[in-house]
Amino acid sequence: MQVLGKSMKPEITTQEPDEGPLKLLSLLSTDDNVALNKQVSGINLLGDGKDTYQLLVDGNTQTCADSGSLVVGPAFTVDLGGEYLIEAVKLTYAPTCDTSLTGYGCYFHTTMIEISGDGESPEVKVCGHLEDEKGVEAKGEANVECESGPMVGRYVTIRKETTSLRSIYLCELKVIGKSQKPEVNSVNLQSVENEDCKLPKHLVNVALNKKAMQSSTSGNALDGTADKAIDGNKDSDLKEGQSCTLTKKEFGPWWKVDLGRAYDIYQIVITNRQDCCPFRIKSAEVRVGDSPNLEDNPVCGLVPSDSSATEETIAITCRCNTSMTGRYVSIQLADKTQVLHLCEVEVLVEK
Known part of the structure; x- marks a missing residue:
């Protein structure tokens, strides 16, 4: 149907x-x-x-x-x-x-x-x-x-x-x-990509070893728990490195990190799985805000829906020449039934 x-x-x-x-x-x-x-x-x-x-x-x-x-x-x-x-x-x-x-x-x-x-x-x-x-x-x-x-x-x-x-x-x-929602977000994201955004020279990752959660965890031997995305290991081979998250196949799978307090966030950098299925992350929503309920937070940007989404490193800049404030950062495949896997997520703020 x-x-x-x-x-x-x-x-x-x-x-x-x-x-x-x-x-x-x-x-x-x-x-x-x-x-x-x-x-x-x-x-x-x-x-x-x-x-x-x-x-x-x-x-x-x-x-x-x-x-x-x-x-x-x-x-x-x-x-x-x-x-x-x-x-x-x-x-x-x-x-x-x-x-x-x-x-x-x-x-x-x-x-x-x-x-x-x-x-x-x-x-x-x-x-x-x-x-x-x-x-x-x-x-x-x-x-x-x-x-x-x-x-x-x-x-x-x-x-x-x-x-x-x-x-x-x-x-x-x-x-x-x-869907009108993805169209609007895509336009916002594209406008940021097309501008000559000036990010601060010294950015640091504040997500390292913070508290991470996800919608589910696959029950296989790969043990793809949520904390694997913030352990500092950027190995993009899930099977060999065993340092990537892995949810079950479900509708709208999500992952989020609690930074402990609000930060002025400039960019989120995702290390995408490369040993299999890098396309799965296409069109994922990245949100930043102060609510533990990810749907209540504004959208920072979308992972592209074209071939660039299969690359190992995907950088999402929330706003051009300014920051976006929030305590929680989430990544979700909002409108599809799929597996979500992330090998590393870095949340960059000014040092």
Whole structure:
């Protein structure tokens, strides 16, 4: 399932679809899938099938997700990680309608798409209903957009409207849109890179041997604990040097250091892993502030999303010709399911 849209936080108003079936589109104007590798949940009483849920957003239309045990109104929900202006949703079904996969046939019709936002009691809006069964059977997919126009939301749910026991067998879900938040941060970061920034001549690292934490630690023999990023060892070979952090593969993995007090920070320098997968750190958010809750702190900058992000040394300058004040420095892969590894993080302040 793919969800298309632009990230924004306007006032959310009730938007009900017009009467009639959900419109099938022959071509989408954009293909910026904001659901890729996001977190998927489902309605499941017995727990079977859960190991297939992430196949729904893995980018591969040949791998399929099974909602598992039969229930009334089975559903998949994708958490986009933040609010987006959702323009369209694309569903890809199994290549053939094999009843052995579902037990009760494929049932492309009576599928409802719901969109909801953040908060304890978010409003659930109906984007539309998929009723063109013959068209979906012929193509194996449906490109759809909400009848009432783009909708703002964080959660996208695909639900079977049935009064009998059913399950869902779906190969890919795409949500089309573009996050506004990364765009703004990227522009800020680029403006710093393009200017002739004058940093103080004598900068020192204040993160060395301070208190570090991370979202999780991989349970393998590499022992990639959070403190490995501030031990002074810049060995970028995780397996041989064993001086890099390593989280589990999860949604939005993060690492942070508590400097003990606030500093005027000019630059954060990351030593990136080189023996494997240096691309994983692309687009990571670097934040600086006084809150132990990393999401409350302002963004210092983003790790580039191009090939330069695979280099061994990545320097993030928060502001040009001035500092950014904070006690906590964090690095997070905010909008993706991935492993985060850091071989060293230096927080540079004026001596």
